[in-house]
Amino acid sequence: MKPGQAIQVWADTDVNKGNNSKPGPNHYYEISMNSKGEFVYLNHTGEAVHYKDEFGKPQILYHNSRIPREAWEKLRIFRIYK
Numbered sequence: 001m002k003p004g005q006a007i008q009v010w011a012d013t014d015v016n017k018g019n020n021s022k023p024g025p026n027h028y029y030e031i032s033m034n035s036k037g038e039f040v041y042l043n044h045t046g047e048a049v050h051y052k053d054e055f056g057k058p059q060i061l062y063h064n065s066r067i068p069r070e071a072w073e074k075l076r077i078f079r080i081y082k
Helices: 069-075
Strands: 006-011 027-033 039-042 049-052 058-061 077-081
Touching (some): 049 069, 058 069
Antiparallel strands (some): 006 077, 049 058
C-alpha cells in the first residue's frame, strides 16, 4: 500500500462490549497509510480498541492513530477489501 491509500476491512467491533457482544464481523471501516509508511486506524464510529503495549501496559487505539504492532490482534479483522 502507498501513502494516502486505504483499504476497507470487515471487523468485529463488539470486542469491548463484554457479554453484550456477538462473535464475528459486524462493521466496515478503513485502514490507511500515512506519509511515514505507518498504518492508521480509521474507524469512523469512534470505537476505540483496547490493547497492551510491548511492556504490558494498557493502551487505547483511537480513530486516526498509528496502529502499533501490539494492537493488530485486537482489531479482529475478518476480511480485507482493496
